Amino acid sequence: HTLAPRPQWLGEGWMAVDYLAGEVKTTLPETHHLAELLYHLHQQPRFGWRITLLPLLERYWQTCDPARRTPRWLIWLKRLKREREPGVIRLAPLHMDVHAGNLVHTDSGLRLIDWEYAGDGDIALELASVWTADEAERQRLIDAYARVANIENARLVRQVQRWRPWVLMLMAGWYECRWQQTGELQFIMLANETWCQLETKG
Template identity: 60%
Template sequence: MPYSKRHNASLQKVITHYLPAAQAAGCFSALEGLSGGSVHCNIGERQYIARHPVLSPMPGVSLKRQYRALKRLPAGIGPKPVCLADGWLIVEWLAGEVKSEPAPARALSSLLYQLHRQHCFGWRICLLPLLEYYWQNASPARRTPYWLRRLKSMKHSGEPKPLRLAPVHMDVHAGNLVYQQNTIRLIDWEYAGDGDIALELAAAIAANNINGEALLRAYASLSNIDPETLHRQVARWRPWVMMLMASWYECRWRQTQDRTFLTLADEAWSLLRATNQ
């Protein structure tokens, strides 16, 4: 995405201060745009990602929280944070392979279990504010009576009581998994917080469009949770996850006018209706 000279100057100032090697390298790359206010920086032989806040941040999403989450994580789960300064979050670039297909169930369950064993970040994942945000920012022509009924019903019932509260990533899909030799690491921690492990699993299953049985069996074995108990809790979260996905696609349709998001939204609404049958 394009950046103004003022943005580039502020980023160069932060890089020069927190990454002294940048002075020896002479410059940083002019910044290939990524998504969500991010730029890719080349500093000598090292690479970093610099993130700047978007204009309309979603509830519970902030660079400060991303930085705190990454600071708390041990090596081997996510990228190492460099700094949070002058509105820029800089993290290391994770070199490796990003695959289009879902991760193997055993490898993914191991990664999630390792994350969920860490100390909580200190802020809870709350889906209702996000769902209301997406409703308010979707195209008025797409706000159907069914959508409103589901939203009101969820507000009335409240979110499921957590089976086990832990730090969660909440955006686990193929594009956010970086393969490095025999390990997998997670990038893009903007939605991270403390939530139910079953919510994370339900979201990962939906985002990767997989059956999920192998993933849940492997995770239940690692975490010493009764498989049937875990299955039931994941099923409780499934309508919430589908509602979240459908609503996000609707919001992205209004922002981008990319009809791909309309197709994805319609598919998600169909799946959500199927959960009522």
């Protein structure tokens, strides 16, 4: 109840939850508030199922528009498959879709909605996945989280950096599949932008 709306009904692939009275803003909350919320989430009991990214990356490759299966996409996929997913600093329940639109500012504090991608994973994966405005904002979030979680900052930074290519591949693949499903140009533009970010990191 301190993190999410209370579920009321589940059936036929749908879940009904309590309405959260509050405001959804267009930007992330202040860094220390977001860090505290994520740390609070990561202290909760685990869900009981692990997040594994490679099967998702392979599925996106297989189900996207064949004309969009570029050599660089395949190179990155093979590279990550060869390197394998990074180890775990701390295994915890993750939300995995933290962005401004999924945060409700209520009278009793921040709440998270849209738990479709939640599961157990490395806390650094969560930090690598938060939709920050830029890498400077992500670094501020990492700094704040390291303080509240009592983790060595440099170690956390390195682990987030290891996860970033995985997250960027995940985002690019999701955009590619949404383009295939909808034909909406915004998704192809977002995919191209994400591929550019990945190439910069590569």
